[in-house]
Amino acid sequence: MLYRVIDAHELPALVQAFMCDYEVIAPVRSGKSFAFEAIDSFDDIVLDYPTTLTSLKKYYLPPRETLFEYDMVDGVTDYRMEVRPRVLFGAHACDINAINALNLVFEDPRYPDPYYEAHKKATMIVGISCMPGDSCFCHLLDAGEVRSGYDLFLADIGGRYLVSIGSVEGADILEAACDPREATDEDRRAFRDYTRRRQRAFNEDIPSVQEIPMLMDAFHSDDFWEELGSRCLNCTACSSVCPTCYCFDIRDVLDPSGKTGRRERVWDACTSPQFALVTGGHNFRPGPRERVRHRMYHKLNGFNAKHGRYLCVGCGRCVKACKADISPIEVLRFFEQKGIEDGERDAD
Amino acid sequence: MSTMSEEKSIPRVVLVGLASCFGCQINITNVEAHLMEVLGQIDMRYWQLTSSDPMPEAFDVAVVEGAVTTDEAVRTLQRIREQARAVITIGACAATAGIPGMAAAGYEPRANEVYGQAVPAIIDDIACRPRAVADVIEVDYEVPCCPIDPYDFVRVLQKALYGANPYERTSTLCGECKRNERGCFYGRGIMCLGLVTRQGCGARCPDLGRPCNGCAGVSPDANVKGARRVAQHSGIAPARFDKALEMFNQVTQGVQP
Numbered sequence: 274m275l276y277r278v279i280d281a282h283e284l285p286a287l288v289q290a291f292m293c294d295y296e297v298i299a300p301v302r303s304g305k306s307f308a309f310e311a312i313d314s315f316d317d318i319v320l321d322y323p324t325t326l327t328s329l330k331k332y333y334l335p336p337r338e339t340l341f342e343y344d345m346v347d348g349v350t351d352y353r354m355e356v357r358p359r360v361l362f363g364a365h366a367c368d369i370n371a372i373n374a375l376n377l378v379f380e381d382p383r384y385p386d387p388y389y390e391a392h393k394k395a396t397m398i399v400g401i402s403c404m405p406g407d408s409c410f411c412h413l414l415d416a417g418e419v420r421s422g423y424d425l426f427l428a429d430i431g432g433r434y435l436v437s438i439g440s441v442e443g444a445d446i447l448e449a450a451c452d453p454r455e456a457t458d459e460d461r462r463a464f465r466d467y468t469r470r471r472q473r474a475f476n477e478d479i480p481s482v483q484e485i486p487m488l489m490d491a492f493h494s495d496d497f498w499e500e501l502g503s504r505c506l507n508c509t510a511c512s513s514v515c516p517t518c519y520c521f522d523i524r525d526v527l528d529p530s531g532k533t534g535r536r537e538r539v540w541d542a543c544t545s546p547q548f549a550l551v552t553g554g555h556n557f558r559p560g561p562r563e564r565v566r567h568r569m570y571h572k573l574n575g576f577n578a579k580h581g582r583y584l585c586v587g588c589g590r591c592v593k594a595c596k597a598d599i600s601p602i603e604v605l606r607f608f609e610q611k612g613i614e615d616g617e618r619d620a621d
Numbered sequence: 622m623s624t625m626s627e628e629k630s631i632p633r634v635v636l637v638g639l640a641s642c643f644g645c646q647i648n649i650t651n652v653e654a655h656l657m658e659v660l661g662q663i664d665m666r667y668w669q670l671t672s673s674d675p676m677p678e679a680f681d682v683a684v685v686e687g688a689v690t691t692d693e694a695v696r697t698l699q700r701i702r703e704q705a706r707a708v709i710t711i712g713a714c715a716a717t718a719g720i721p722g723m724a725a726a727g728y729e730p731r732a733n734e735v736y737g738q739a740v741p742a743i744i745d746d747i748a749c750r751p752r753a754v755a756d757v758i759e760v761d762y763e764v765p766c767c768p769i770d771p772y773d774f775v776r777v778l779q780k781a782l783y784g785a786n787p788y789e790r791t792s793t794l795c796g797e798c799k800r801n802e803r804g805c806f807y808g809r810g811i812m813c814l815g816l817v818t819r820q821g822c823g824a825r826c827p828d829l830g831r832p833c834n835g836c837a838g839v840s841p842d843a844n845v846k847g848a849r850r851v852a853q854h855s856g857i858a859p860a861r862f863d864k865a866l867e868m869f870n871q872v873t874q875g876v877q878p
């Protein structure tokens with residue numbers, strides 16, 4: 274990996290350079306929280322933001338996207354999707370890892386997704402370092418650091434940034450806009466200090482559990498899921514805010530004239546009661562117990578089996594969005610508790 | 622407007638108002654520029670708001686606004702169900718008994734309270750405790766909310782006209798609220814009925830800075846008990862939550878504590 278260092282006062286010039294050719298998306302204040310939005314000025318960016326309320330997936334998989342248009346007489350009409358060249362500026366490590374997970378799904382060569390692909394091709398990512406908040410647990414799910422999937426990654430090492438360069442395009446813009454210099458030993462020490470400080474800042478109340486996928490298999494029928502499901506409000510807030518929940522529904526929408534229409538892709542979620550309802554009226558996951566359990570299995574077990582990594586990146590968004598306190602953290606706590614009980618039994 | 626031969630194939634539609642404010646009927650006209658396009662797809666035989674003529678005998682699709690509050694309404698609905706191949710309800714009044722439904726609790730004693738011994742015959746003979754349309758006849762499609770969204774009405778009407786999957790999602794509102802990238806009222810100790818209200822409106826009230834009143838109706842998959850707990854956790858007494866639900870969901874099964 275190639276590293277350079279820039280001074281903090283060079284950052285506005287970098288953003289300005291991106292703004293010439295791209296729409297720049299960055300974290301901004303939004304009510305009491307933070308959101309990724311298109312910005313007009315560097316001053317709108319909150320560089321040290323805590324996790325945003327919702328994620329960056331909307332730029333790859335919009336909540337509602339037209340796939341094509343049709344005419345009741347002529348059938349499918351020409352449709353050109355509008356893709357906007359964008360820079361996602363200020364993405365945290367967990368969120369870049371989340372996009373990397375989405376890539377595994379939508380870039381599967383067996384089922385290429387031209388819409389996703391078009392968004393992805395037009396999108397650059399500039400990551401930024403962070404300090405974990407209370408509900409962050411990325412470090413427990415191998416998502417606390419990011420090694421690929423960005424064009425530039427800026428680590429704040431005090432008045433300057435250690436910039437990890439991930440692409441030629443990123444390097445070119447950095448060169449043109451700033452005056453990047455080689456990292457010195459002092460810069461590297463500052464970076465090491467930063468990573469240590471960050472490591473120590475994670476919430477220690479969130480238990481670190483080994484062999485999570487295996488434990489998921491072992492406790493598949495436990496009463497725990499019934500208890501969790503009984504609290505669920507069936508709202509799908511969790512999947513809406515989750516950076517890696519990628520399920521969608523496809524529907525045809527007629528215009529009021531009844532003569533023309535669109536085929537749309539809209540977000541769906543396995544926590545929605547109709548998600549597993551099939552023709553004939555059978556629902557494979559009829560209750561919240563099955564639905565909540567399924568979501569957690571996909572995050573902490575099923576995706577691993579297929580792609581070798583967790584689908585949960587520990588961003589903590591669903592921890593905040595779920596009013597019923599249902600989240601992967603609860604699953605980790607359950608496993609920790611089971612471990613303690615088993616330990617006590619062994620000691621008896 | 623249409624020739625005789627065409628008329629056969631164009632679905633004949635009637636629009637009937639029961640106990641309601643007629644706001645939903647009026648709101649249909651808010652598709653404005655598209656109104657003629659929509660009317661062009663149907664043979665509008667009867668629109669109660671616009672005519673004093675009696676409802677015709679024959680029709681294909683019936684659109685019903687309003688709650689059932691009289692025996693006459695019950696008979697009208699039975700006639701409608703016998704005749705119509707599809708029944709669409711519009712608005713909260715029809716779907717949940719809505720605002721007229723607020724009179725349901727203590728309905729009989731209240732009449733006595735108001736009229737004493739002299740309860741007018743008309744109340745005894747005709748009026749009945751408010752009910753939703755689906756409590757009287759089978760309903761095929763529902764356009765929720767108070768008032769309806771006119772485009773939602775057109776979407777559902779087209780389902781009935783052209784045949785489409787009748788399923789609507791029953792998840793509750795908070796998911797849509799998060800798609801609007803909104804924080805939550807409960808974080809500020811403010812009650813919002815989105816916890817139990819069926820999705821579909823796009824969580825438009827929270828998006829406009831107002832808590833949800835539940836006009837889309839309590840979802841059949843709502844976890845009312847769980848929601849009470851959530852509200853209580855934010856300092857809202859369950860009794861207050863239940864009281865708020867009475868505005869649009871007083872007669873809804875499974876909502877009462």
Ligand code: SF4
Binds near residue numbers: 516518
């Ligand atoms: S499951 Fe929750 S914590 Fe994990 S990635 Fe999704 S929103 Fe973040």
Ligand code: SF4
Binds near residue numbers: 504
């Ligand atoms: S797990 Fe929580 S956020 Fe998800 S659907 Fe259930 S109540 Fe809503």
Ligand code: SF4
Binds near residue numbers: 644713719720
């Ligand atoms: S649902 Fe609301 S707007 Fe519609 S008729 Fe009833 S009270 Fe009026």
Ligand code: SF4
Binds near residue numbers: 795799816832
């Ligand atoms: S309770 Fe209301 S404000 Fe809170 S998330 Fe649900 S719909 Fe939004």
Ligand code: SF4
Binds near residue numbers: 818824825
């Ligand atoms: S937010 Fe609630 S009150 Fe407002 S339109 Fe939607 S369902 Fe009705």
